[in-house]
Amino acid sequence: MNVDIGNALASVSAPGVSRGSLEALDEQVAAAHERIETGRANREHGYEALNLPDRTDPETIRSAVEPIADADAIITVGIGGSALGAATITDALAGESETEAIYLDNVDPEWVSSRLERLPLERTAINVVSRSGTTAETLANFLVVRDAFESAGVDWTDRTIVTTGDSGPLRDLSDRHDLPSLKVPDGVPGRFSALSSVGLVAPAVCGHDLEALLEGAAAEADSLSGSLFECPAYAYGATTYALDARGAGINAMVPYSESLETSAEWFAQLWAESLGKDDLGQTPVRALGVTDQHSQLQLYRAGPRDKFVTFVTTRQRRDRSIPETDVEDLAYLGDATLGELLEAEFEATEASLAAAGRPNVRIELESVDEYELGGFLYGMEAACVLAGELYGVNTFEQPAVEWAKKATRGLLGGGAFEEAEAVAEKTELRIER
């Protein structure tokens, strides 16, 4: 990935960061890079994620999925980091595969049922993923999926692969039924595990090129250096940190490619769960180019100066020409292609923000393919780790999510939790029709 931070400079936007401030910040980037490299060398928790391009073995993943490699569809039962990395890859490359990839990462009963009812279960594989092996949504959905297969007379044990830790209910279930399974890598938090067995089982079943994904990531890893002026990932991480310090704490991720829409969801977890702690952090917002030019752009250009936009663009794509028309006013369209229109709209929107003095950053990919996706996933992870060092937060934990999990368990009779009692003490001010 290449990064252009020109429109985040104080000479263009307010809030903006001056060249001098970036150079001063670069000293902190150098120190942070040293810390990151030490963490990688010692395989420390979290930093180990940045070693995945060298650690992940595509052959191991491919042989584990061999029994289900002929599936017409694969249901991934997982949530958060146990779904979003894989979904980013398979959604981006959906046009390249005959296998449909579905993700059950919610417990809305109507939605889950509608997905199960429309699938040919006898031709469908089940990919259950949970690092902890205890996540209620994932285990509940797995029990529901298993039941659906049994009711359809399909042997789910033949069609299931499990990725989880060394212990926990999911590991026990996998061992009891002798299911094909993979281990989540040690020291890699869920949201940083796209380039491991966690994120690569579904892409493998969809026939995507795992080696190219990891090569792209490895190339990005080679670009990590002690200066933001030499490393696109660190330039992005440092600039977002500097913009937040100047009041732009909302980061709107706007890919200009439908196939990258899910990557904005993946980015939102990475950024929110890693940096959102100790009253710090940036608020990731998901949008899509060109569609949200017609819904969000007004705010981005003329609303509060509390945000910046991250554009993700691709240089190459399969194009489609716009037919000629004899309608004079539309002649300018007839001479173009949809890709040219998309490109013009992106450049115009980017320039419109700069003209209004609104900070924005451009991330460029050559195209949407495995190599570029691997580089993008790795680059954004490295940018996040760098930003976490600059904020001085623990990038790799997410303690604030546990309260609601305990309350949920308590509400369902899964143990005595004070959090569940607190739910009943809600302050009410109801306005009813």
Ligand SMILES: O=P(O)(O)OC[C@H]1O[C@](O)(CO)[C@@H](O)[C@@H]1O
């Ligand atoms: O992989 P697991 O342990 O099921 O967790 C799923 C997700 O839930 C979280 O723990 C948040 O609740 C995320 O950090 C994680 O990616």
